[in-house]
Amino acid sequence: MTDAAAVVGGAWACPECGHENPPREGLSGLACEACGVARRDVLAPPLDLPPRPGLAEVPGFWYALGWTAMLVLGAALLASDRALTTLGLGRQWVWLEMAAAAYAAGSSLLAAVWDRWFNEVELTVPRHAATGEEFTAALRLVPYVRLDDVSVTLALVDRFYERSGDAGVDLRSRPLGRFALLSGGTLLGRREAAFEARFLAPFPATRHTDVRAEIAADVLGVLGFFVPALRWNAANLREHGGYVVEARVRVGWLPRRLVKRVVVYHLGESLHVG
Secondary structure, three states, X not given: OOHHHHHHHOOEEOOOOOOEEOOXXXXXXXXXXXXXXXXXXXXXXXXXXXXOOOHHHOHHHHHHHHHHHXXXXXXXXHOOHHHHHHHOOOHHHHHXXXXXXXXXXXXXXXXXXXXXXXXXXXXXXXXXXXXXXXXXXXXXXXXXXXXXXXXXXXXXXXXXXXXXXXXXXXXXXXXXXXXXXXXXXXXXXXXXXXXXXXXXOOXXXXXXXXXXXXXXXXXXXXXXXXOHHHHHHHHHHHOOOXXXXXXXXXXXXXXXXXXXXXXXXXXXXXXXXO
């Protein structure tokens, strides 16, 4: 056994759960056998991050309060026939406003919680890749505090458009590869967690652009000034067409999805780009 392997497999106490890990050779010595926390993360010093923001310091919280007030206002209108008559509003329109307000309040609160959990969430992929070549996708997570029950997956997806009717457009997708990199694991606070996966670039053969989708993304981008979650939807819609790397991060039952496009090309007798 080499000196490096001896260091990896040496006995060590996990400061997270207190378990005394016996000497183990090779990769089995890289994580606590009781709680699964990586030894590298335990030994690495915490990053110099700003203090964890309070709820009142993140914009999503105030958006959630505003939309909750709209929800309460809608409920008050439904309880008063006189108010509905005076304003000339039908009950179906008030119910529609309340449903939209409830969605906006919930998504804004989720955005606020996420901003308090993570200082940084970054997905990086290469700008382009040639058909038949491998490329690496990397996800970087930096939480403010320890997070348990975290799951992380990286997938390569072919996402394309299909016209529907006279003015509609359907979003279609098919998976080309998927890696579950963490399932119910733990991220330590103020330490970087890095995840990588390698994918094989396919041959570009599907339709990846549509003007109707671009218009819808522009509309969602404007509405995103009032509902923060719609900014994510607008960004994801713009990234829909093409070959994309999709990162899914779930903390408990709360999910978040990030999407980055990779331009795939094939240069033969003619140039194919997707």
